[in-house]
Amino acid sequence: xxxxxxxxxxxxxxxxxxxxxxxxxxxxxxxxxxxxxxxxxxxxxxxxxxxxxxxxxxxxxxxxxxxxxxxxxxxxxxxxxxxxxxxxxxxxxxxxxxxxxxxxxxxxxxxxxxxxxxxxxxxxxxxxxxxxxxxxxxxxxxxxxxxxxxxxxxxxxxxxxxxxxxxxxxxxxxxxxxxxxxxxxxxxxxxxxxxxxxxxxxxxxxxxxxxxxxxxxxxxxxxxxxxxxxxxxxxxxxxxxxxxxxxxxxxxxxxxxxxxxxxxxxxxxxxxxxxxxxxxxxxxxxxxxxxxxxxxxxxxxxxxxxxxxxxxxxxxxxxxxxxxxxxxxxxxxxxxxxxxxxxxxxxxxxxxxxxxxxxxxxxxxxxxxxxxxxxxxxxxxxxxxxxxxxxxxxxxxxxxxxxxxxxxxxxxxxxxxxxxxxxxxxxxxxxxxxxx
Amino acid sequence: xxxxxxxxxxxxxxxxxxxxxxxxxxxxxxxxxxxxxxxxxxxxxxxxxxxxxxxxxxxxxxxxxxxxxxxxxxxxxxxxxxxxxxxxxxxxxxxxxxxxxxxxxxxxxxxxxxxxxxxxxxxxxxxxxxxxxxxxxxxxxxxxxxxxxxxxxxxxxxxxxxxxxxxxxxxxxxxxxxxxxxxxxxxxxxxxxxxxxxxxxxxxxxxxxxxxxxxxxxxxxxxxxxxxxxxxxxxxxxxxxxxxxxxxxx
Numbered sequence: 050x051x052x053x054x055x056x057x058x059x060x061x062x063x064x065x066x067x068x069x070x071x072x073x074x075x076x077x078x079x080x081x082x083x084x085x086x087x088x089x090x091x092x093x094x095x096x097x098x099x100x101x102x103x104x105x106x107x108x109x110x111x112x113x114x115x116x117x118x119x120x121x122x123x124x125x126x127x128x129x130x131x132x133x134x135x136x137x138x139x140x141x142x143x144x145x146x147x148x149x150x151x152x153x154x155x156x157x158x159x160x161x162x163x164x165x166x167x168x169x170x171x172x173x174x175x176x177x178x179x180x181x182x183x184x185x186x187x188x189x190x191x192x193x194x195x196x197x198x199x200x201x202x203x204x205x206x207x208x209x210x211x212x213x214x215x216x217x218x219x220x221x222x223x224x225x226x227x228x229x230x231x232x233x234x235x236x237x238x239x240x241x242x243x244x245x246x247x248x249x250x251x252x253x254x255x256x257x258x259x260x261x262x263x264x265x266x267x268x269x270x271x272x273x274x275x276x277x278x279x280x281x282x283x284x285x286x287x288x289x290x291x292x293x294x295x296x297x298x299x300x301x302x303x304x305x306x307x308x309x310x311x312x313x314x315x316x317x318x319x320x321x322x323x324x325x326x327x328x329x330x331x332x333x334x335x336x337x338x339x340x341x342x343x344x345x346x347x348x349x350x351x352x353x354x355x356x357x358x359x360x361x362x363x364x365x366x367x368x369x370x371x372x373x374x375x376x377x378x379x380x381x382x383x384x385x386x387x388x389x390x391x392x393x394x395x396x397x398x399x400x401x402x403x404x405x406x407x408x409x410x411x412x413x414x415x416x417x418x419x420x421x422x423x424x425x426x427x428x429x430x431x432x433x434x435x436x437x438x439x440x441x442x443x444x445x446x447x448x449x450x451x452x453x454x455x456x457x458x459x460x461x462x463x464x465x466x467x468x469x470x471x472x473x474x475x476x477x478x479x480x481x482x483x484x485x
Numbered sequence: 486x487x488x489x490x491x492x493x494x495x496x497x498x499x500x501x502x503x504x505x506x507x508x509x510x511x512x513x514x515x516x517x518x519x520x521x522x523x524x525x526x527x528x529x530x531x532x533x534x535x536x537x538x539x540x541x542x543x544x545x546x547x548x549x550x551x552x553x554x555x556x557x558x559x560x561x562x563x564x565x566x567x568x569x570x571x572x573x574x575x576x577x578x579x580x581x582x583x584x585x586x587x588x589x590x591x592x593x594x595x596x597x598x599x600x601x602x603x604x605x606x607x608x609x610x611x612x613x614x615x616x617x618x619x620x621x622x623x624x625x626x627x628x629x630x631x632x633x634x635x636x637x638x639x640x641x642x643x644x645x646x647x648x649x650x651x652x653x654x655x656x657x658x659x660x661x662x663x664x665x666x667x668x669x670x671x672x673x674x675x676x677x678x679x680x681x682x683x684x685x686x687x688x689x690x691x692x693x694x695x696x697x698x699x700x701x702x703x704x705x706x707x708x709x710x711x712x713x714x715x716x717x718x719x720x721x722x723x724x725x726x727x728x729x730x731x732x733x734x735x
Binding site: 149150151152153156157159160161163175203204205208209277 | 605606609610612613616617620624706707708709710711713714715717
């Protein structure tokens, strides 16, 4: 795609307007064409039209960079309301803010903390080492010799996001999306612009995950943290691809896989919160099979209802009798949504199949995650649940983390004694170090 | 009669940078020697003393301006604060406006000195250099924001010495334009921009600089981060509109 620069609000407005024109243009073309097409060609053309439109939408959002990317990404999680083609295109988006040159990063640091980085740190690298949600991360060394990561947000992100949402609401393709969904997405993104919120997430997860000795999370250095600048201790590790490039043996891969699996179960059953951004840059691995988590902008804590639901899924409690089944229904469905029993039972049966697959019945039997069957089943389960408009607010996050986990395990080609790991997690849950 | 906007702002008759020998000589100077544009450093003690008193008066004035505002401060108060006789003060500055002019001159000299010593910017792309210069200027004047705001309002009066139409500002404007021209010439050498831009580019940068200061004066965001975003986005957008593929046809 030709590079386009549309950095100002006006530019963004124009670009979105152009998108509207393109959609309208191609839709008209499609309508016209339809007069001459037979049934079969019509169907194919319709799908192609939608895919083309979605690609245009993605390209426009890519050209806009910044918060609109985030919007596209967030919308891609709402796949129960958007057409399948659109979700596929939108999922390709990565959250990214415009890059900052050293002078701007320094100025933004000063605008937020009142001092330039050199006054605070013994060493500060002017070039970022990683892109982060809505900003970038710089390496620094504190005066007492600690290696830290300093995350700096691009200036005025929150107001840019509000502006973008104003434009987005007026764009014609947004009319198909319910207003409250847009509000919720906006609120979610605005929360991510507040690094103090992320700092709170880091503290929460650091405390919560402390019983797992193989997981490392950063610590926040509060004195140098504001809503726009987040200073935290540096955690070691490299993305999975570079872990695999060193050709670790199968034992090491299985050990790492077991750690990942335990980390996931520990999050959902013990601390009842999820690091729900399994982006390859956010899970870092050391050569000895330990895990470092970074970027806590997207941590979702479960409501009581969702925590109960996860528990019921595990215990398959709805099979215990009508009363339990009714309870399950209440947990799953939002008030006022009616789904017939047959459909509900079909969804739950899918769930049982999936659980049985991940946790084979026989003692000591290993689950081989290199198999792609689990993806298919998982995907079917998720689609069913969404189609039944079951989506509790936590569900997209849960799904994202789960798919991320299976992707990692598949890349590792891990075979795990999943039941044993589950038992281990349950034992830890009962241990006195339990986190409230 | 009024002339075109860019002429008005910088009060240059020819509509482009002056071409007399003295000026071309300046432009041909190397980076380090351009600091010789500072007020002449005469060896004589008398002149040094004069400079010292000027600076003392400015310091006293800035203190009072920031404490009680530009309009409420009288020349008598300034003289008292600087510990000189009011008559002596008159030898240096006739009005508060003269003081403001001196302030801006000093700031400009300071800004140029800073730029020439800032090694980080030496190899930076043009966009970052201009960002650095304008942002550093804002940082320098930020302790005197109220004063700068008052001066801005005052300068809107055509008869004011501070008006961009005033002859008194001509020298400053030229110095600024030469400074920017020098930077643009470096960018031409590095093939960042076409050489056609060197002639009128400085006026564009100057107008943009003024616009950013105006926005900055009205920016209520934390740490004035809205100004940072505007500055960065405008520079990047301007650069790409003018020079990137699909932009202006040169």
